[in-house]
Amino acid sequence: MKTETLGSMELDVLTPEEVVQRFDRNDIILIDVRTPAEYEFEHIPGALLFPLSRFDPAKLPAQNTKPIVLHCGSGKRSHKAAQRCADAGIEVLAHMEGGFGEWKKAGLPYVAIDPDTGSLVERP
Numbered sequence: 191m192k193t194e195t196l197g198s199m200e201l202d203v204l205t206p207e208e209v210v211q212r213f214d215r216n217d218i219i220l221i222d223v224r225t226p227a228e229y230e231f232e233h234i235p236g237a238l239l240f241p242l243s244r245f246d247p248a249k250l251p252a253q254n255t256k257p258i259v260l261h262c263g264s265g266k267r268s269h270k271a272a273q274r275c276a277d278a279g280i281e282v283l284a285h286m287e288g289g290f291g292e293w294k295k296a297g298l299p300y301v302a303i304d305p306d307t308g309s310l311v312e313r314p
Contacts, residue, residue: 191203191204191205191208193199194256196272196273196276197276197277197278198255198276199259199275199280199281199283200216200220200281200282201272201276201283201285202257202283202284202285202314203284203285203287204259204284204286204287205286205287205288205292206287206288206293206296206298207243207284207296208290209259209261209286209293210246210298210299211232211296212259212298213236213297215260216256217257218235218256218257218259218284219238219249219251219253219256219257219258219259220234220237220238220259220261221237221238221239221240221258221259221260221261221271222232222234222237222238222239222240222261222262223240223241223245223260223262223267223271223289224239224241224242224262224263224267224290225241225243226239226241228263229239230303231302231303232283232290232300232302232313233290233300233301234261234290234293234298234299234300234301235299235300235301235312237261238251240271242267242270242271243263244255245271245274247271247275247277247278247280248272248278249306250275252278252279253283257283258279258284259271259283259284259286260284261285261289261290261293262287262289262291263289263290263294264288264289264291265287265288265289266289267289268285268286268289268309269285270314271285272283272285273293274282294313295311297314298311298314299313299314300312300313301313
């Protein structure tokens with residue numbers, strides 16, 4: 191696990207493999223900061239949607255038991271959301287390096303709309 195400094199906060203930077211291990215153990219809250227359209231098209235099952243366009247750190251779930259891990263498509267928007275959290279004094283936080291693109295590249299599970307049927311199907 192890598193870390194980086196955002197102001198006075200240390201931000202954990204997790205690989206998709208680290209995220210899936212923690213998520214499968216129910217050790218983290220995974221928040222997707224992409225747009226609702228991106229989320230509807232494909233997403234990680236169980237990830238909560240909180241788009242960056244409406245992202246307010248004060249509205250995040252309580253972190254007294256589980257850290258929050260942010261993710262987006264590439265890692266750029268989740269990093270911006272993490273910066274907003276750091277500016278608001280929220281410290282128990284991480285983001286997923288490479289975003290959903292790296293998640294898919296690693297062959298990790300997600301759901302997507304099947305263009306033939308319009309229904310959600312599990313991938314890969």
